[in-house]
Amino acid sequence: MFKLAGLSLAALALSATAHADVSLKLGNTERVTRLFSYPNNCNVICFRNWTLEQTVEHYLTQSVQRDGYSDAKVLVKTDKGQLVADISGVPRSYEKPLAALLDAGDLAYNGASKLNADGKWAYSWNLFLPLGLALENRRSVELLHFPPDYSLTQAQDYLRSDTTDRWASLLTINGIPAEQTPGFQTIIDIAPIAAPSNAGKDLEGVYDYFKDYQATMVKNISVHASGIALPMVAFGTPVRNWIKQQYGPTVNVLSLVNISPSDGVKVPVLGSNHPSYIWYVADPASYTGKDAQAKADTAGLKVMGQDLSVACWQAAMGRDPESNPDIELKSCTQTWQVAQKEKTCELFYTSIRNLKTAQAVAKCASATIAPQLKQLKAPAPATALPPPPF
Known part of the structure; x- marks a missing residue:
């Protein structure tokens, strides 16, 4: 099993420990400015004209809310040149994961500084740590490539992007209440750089x-x-390749491996398509020939079945990390690629093709589509060009 001996699953539930006031020194103004990407959205005129303290409060409030501490309050102030976060209504231990995130952020800043010194930093990039996510009561981990720039500049929310929104919807389809999906979406981007959504190729060398x-x-x-x-999902080719480079195992879509980030720890990792990949493979422009639309539909259906299966596994393992990951994966692929293949088809046509439910049901029952549903596990048609590095 993927746990240390003698530990109970009950420890993952919201702690009944009495909540307290936590006071954490975040560092001097220079450190906090760079770790919180301050200002997030100013180009002479600020989209939101927040102070540094307000910006930090914003992200820390997101974290305590996503950790389930709905009554928690955050106040950030400057005292003798140091920014201090006072958080009420959380366990005393809450400062530990927050301090660890900021310490890791110093390492990211050092890497970004070296990247810039080597002349490889782009003018349109911003250092962006995974701020505002669940720090303590997380249920699963998502490994991704990089955050899109608008998550920082427009939304000021690490979980506000087309990628994360789509994946949250798949978790909800698999039984996770919408208000609980943030606990399943604690993200680590291998490039902590907010960049334009099409910058994947440019980030390959960083x-x-x-x-x-x-x-x-x-x-x-x-x-x-x-x-x-905790269960981990590795999204997209760059991330799956990175897993192999750093930890050894080859990770394909729907392949399950273990990695050992530290001695005595085995983390189950499931390979996945990038959440945005379906929009590429389901686009007729990605194919040639008179049957481009048919190829796009076929590929989109297969990817939809894969994505639903991964989200199913993530939801099941996140609910109970002591479950058998192999058994859960077999159950999930059987559900979405076989037993509920018609539902998989319907969800593809409603969420990707934007058909109404009745239209999607009719489409999935048609003579051209219905036979394909028996082949959801088969390889998808090849696109005319290799897909971009999501």
Whole structure:
């Protein structure tokens, strides 16, 4: 099993420990400014004209809310040149994961500084740590490539992107209430850089600059404070390749491996498509020939079945990390690629093709589509060009 001996799953539940006031020194103005990417959205005129203290309060409030502490309050102030976060209504231990995140952020800043010194930093990039996510009561971990720039500049919310929104919807389809999905979406991006959504190719050469940051984050985030290893999903080709480079195992879509971020710890990792990949493979423009639309539909259906299966596994393992990951994966693929293949088809046509439910049901029962549903596990048609590095 993927846990340390003698630990109970109950430790993952919201603690009944009496809540207290936590006071944490965040560092001097220079440190906090760079770790919180301040200002987030100013170009002469600020989209939101917040102070540094207000910006930090914003992200820390997101974290305590996503950790389930709905009554918690955050106040950030400057005292003798140091920024201090006073948080009420959380366990005394809450300062530990927050301090660990900021310490890892220093490593990310060092990597970004070296990247810039080597002339490889782009003018449109911003250092962006995974701020505002669940720090303590996380249920699973998502390994991704990089955050889109608008998550920082427009939303000021690490979980506000087309990628994370789509994946949250798949978790909800698999039984996770919408208000609980943030607990399943604690993200580690191997490139902690907010960049334009099409910047994947440009970021391929930067990963080694962030080795210390990456290793520290995976070690810290993949294991709950109770000692139980959390399920992890590796999204997209760059991330799956990175897993192989850093930890050894080859990770394909729907392949399950273990990694060991630290001695004695085994973390189950499931390979996945990038959440945005479906929009590429389901686009007729990605194919040639008169049957481009048919190829796009076929590929989109297969990817939808894969994505639903991964989200199903993530939901099941997040609810109970002591479950058998192999059994859960077999159950999930059987559900979405076989037993509920018609539902998989319907969800593809409603969420990707934007058909109404009745139209999607009719489409999935048609003579051209219905036979394909028996082949959801088969390889998808090849696109005319290799997909971009999501």
